[in-house]
Amino acid sequence: MNIEQTVLKIDNLSFGYHNKKLIYKNFNLELKCGELVSIVGSSGSGKSTLFELISGNLKPQNGEIKKKKISSIYQDPYSSFHPSFKIIEQIKDVVDIDLKSFDKNLDEKINSLSLNKELLYKKTHELSGGQLQRCSILRALLMQPDLLLVDEATSALDNIVALNVMKLIVKQLDRCGILLITHDMNLAKWCSDNIINLNEIITEN
Ligand SMILES: Nc1ncnc2c1ncn2[C@@H]1O[C@H](COP(=O)(O)OP(=O)(O)OP(=O)(O)O)[C@@H](O)[C@H]1O
Numbered sequence: 073m074n075i076e077q078t079v080l081k082i083d084n085l086s087f088g089y090h091n092k093k094l095i096y097k098n099f100n101l102e103l104k105c106g107e108l109v110s111i112v113g114s115s116g117s118g119k120s121t122l123f124e125l126i127s128g129n130l131k132p133q134n135g136e137i138k139k140k141k142i143s144s145i146y147q148d149p150y151s152s153f154h155p156s157f158k159i160i161e162q163i164k165d166v167v168d169i170d171l172k173s174f175d176k177n178l179d180e181k182i183n184s185l186s187l188n189k190e191l192l193y194k195k196t197h198e199l200s201g202g203q204l205q206r207c208s209i210l211r212a213l214l215m216q217p218d219l220l221l222v223d224e225a226t227s228a229l230d231n232i233v234a235l236n237v238m239k240l241i242v243k244q245l246d247r248c249g250i251l252l253i254t255h256d257m258n259l260a261k262w263c264s265d266n267i268i269n270l271n272e273i274i275t276e277n
Pocket residue numbers: 089090095113114115116117118119120121122
């Protein structure tokens with residue numbers, strides 16, 4: 073693995089649940105800093121499974137996955153935050169920020185996500201699904217990952233906000249590589265260096 077450039081390298085990955093039909097067979101993927109690769113495919117084709125494998129929540133039956141520092145943005149923002157704590161506390165758990173001092177980088181991200189600092193002092197039940205989704209994106213970006221996993225991140229947002237959020241996500245490419253799960257082929261064509269269609273990956277077994 074070229075440590076300088078490569079943020080994800082998957083070699084000969086094979087995986088199937090409970091040793092049933094393989095979803096992945098000898099699957100390879102390399103992602104470098106500055107690259108965005110979209111994963112598309114019909115429901116049940118294995119998109120989320122790939123993210124679970126990369127995150128280390130599932131173990132490959134064969135093959136190897138090497139990755140640098142990851143942060144993930146999931147489709148369901150409620151799974152990203154604990155209901156009992158304020159959003160800001162849960163951001164501070166993973167990154168050192170001070171909302172009271174001037175921070176141009178932080179302010180730009182908050183504005184691009186159509187958030188404001190007051191919202192960050194609330195708990196999950198006080199926010200809409202879309203606001204919570206944008207908070208989860210903020211936290212993921214503030215973590216400054218080498219590899220950003222994005223699973224249908226804009227599904228809860230209206231078109232204009234979704235476009236601004238995607239522009240902000242794409243802007244991170246100067247410091248990371250991005251793997252994007254999407255059902256939106258137009259979005260994939262707009263932002264991707266490469267599109268992997270899982271329907272075209274033929275497995276046997
Ligand atoms: N925990 C599990 N145990 C057994 N089979 C599973 C499990 N999770 C997913 N599967 C199966 O693995 C296959 C791939 O599922 P996966 O969730 O990765 O698909 P997906 O492409 O992300 O689908 P969607 O677009 O609907 O989110 C499906 O056939 C699914 O039924």
